[in-house]
Amino acid sequence: xxxxxxxxxxxxxxxxxxxxxxxxxxxxxxxxxxxxxxxxxxxxxxxxxxxxxxxxxxxxxxxxxxxxxxxxxxxxxxxxxxxxxxxxxxxxxxxxxxxxxxxxxxxxxxxxxxxxxxxxxxxxxxxxxxxxxxxxxxxxxxxxxxxxxxxxxxxxxxxxxxxxxxxxxxxxxxxxxxxxxxxxxxxxxxxxxxxxxxxxxx
Numbered sequence: 088x089x090x091x092x093x094x095x096x097x098x099x100x101x102x103x104x105x106x107x108x109x110x111x112x113x114x115x116x117x118x119x120x121x122x123x124x125x126x127x128x129x130x131x132x133x134x135x136x137x138x139x140x141x142x143x144x145x146x147x148x149x150x151x152x153x154x155x156x157x158x159x160x161x162x163x164x165x166x167x168x169x170x171x172x173x174x175x176x177x178x179x180x181x182x183x184x185x186x187x188x189x190x191x192x193x194x195x196x197x198x199x200x201x202x203x204x205x206x207x208x209x210x211x212x213x214x215x216x217x218x219x220x221x222x223x224x225x226x227x228x229x230x231x232x233x234x235x236x237x238x239x240x241x242x243x244x245x246x247x248x249x250x251x252x253x254x255x256x257x258x259x260x261x262x263x264x265x266x267x268x269x270x271x272x273x274x275x276x277x278x279x280x281x282x283x284x285x286x287x288x289x
Contacts, residue, residue: 090289092134094157100150104187107194108153113285114161114197116188119204120214121167124234124268128204129154129162131268132277139164151188160287161197163188169214189225200228200284202277207233207247207265211254219256230262230280237267 101107117125126139133139138154152164165185189195201222205211211219222229231251239247244265251263262280266273282288 090159090287091157092289095133095135095138096155097138098153098155098161100152102150102184104184104191107151107188107192108161109193110155110161111194112155112159112161112197113199113287114163114194115200115202115281115285116163116165116198117202117204118165118185118218119167119234120169120206120212123167123204123206125164125167125204127268128232128234128266129164131266131271131274132162149184151184156287160285168218169212189221189227198227200230200281202232202281203229204232204234205251207236208238208243210247210250211256216256223256223258228284230264231257232273232277233263233265235267236265236272237270 098108099106117129119125129139130136133154133156139152149166151166154162154164156162165188168185192198203215203218203222205215233247233251236244236247248263248265251257257263264273264276264280266277278289
């Protein structure tokens with residue numbers, strides 16, 4: 088059954104793993120560093136301007152946000168990592184909460200896809216590489232979304248594509264989708280990948 092994207096809600100902003108919803112819905116998780124554009128991408132995917140709040144202070148909120156789409160699917164916004172001005176205590180909270188999503192999520196068997204966001208302008212940072220290593224060893228299905236591609240010129244775009252294709256931590260065959268939230272580039276392909284993974288179609 089097709090998703091009704093007019094029926095959307097922020098189900099919960101969970102600050103602890105025991106707050107994660109237990110509903111038996113497929114989950115798609117979005118991972119990436121602070122300010123990589125996760126909220127903008129989620130809003131773009133869902134055709135909303137402000138369902139996912141775009142923070143003016145990257146890394147300010149440390150929660151796992153579960154967006155429920157038509158009672159058929161959870162889009163899960165994981166806390167942004169790699170925010171330089173975050174203190175050690177906050178980094179520990181981020182690490183514990185994100186680790187908890189992958190290790191203490193009672194519905195982990197419902198996680199159908201991890202969407203790993205990278206900034207197309209700079210490629211994987213050291214923190215991104217740590218996450219890519221984790222995903223590679225986890226056995227979880229994942230793909231790469233290269234955000235903010237509208238900010239690249241044609242030559243820069245080709246260089247970014249080549250850089251990601253050759254990166255040692257992005258295996259051959261791993262889908263890489265270049266995405267522009269303002270232009271909608273990549274939206275159709277990403278939804279197709281989500282639909283293939285979850286059986287839920289927009």
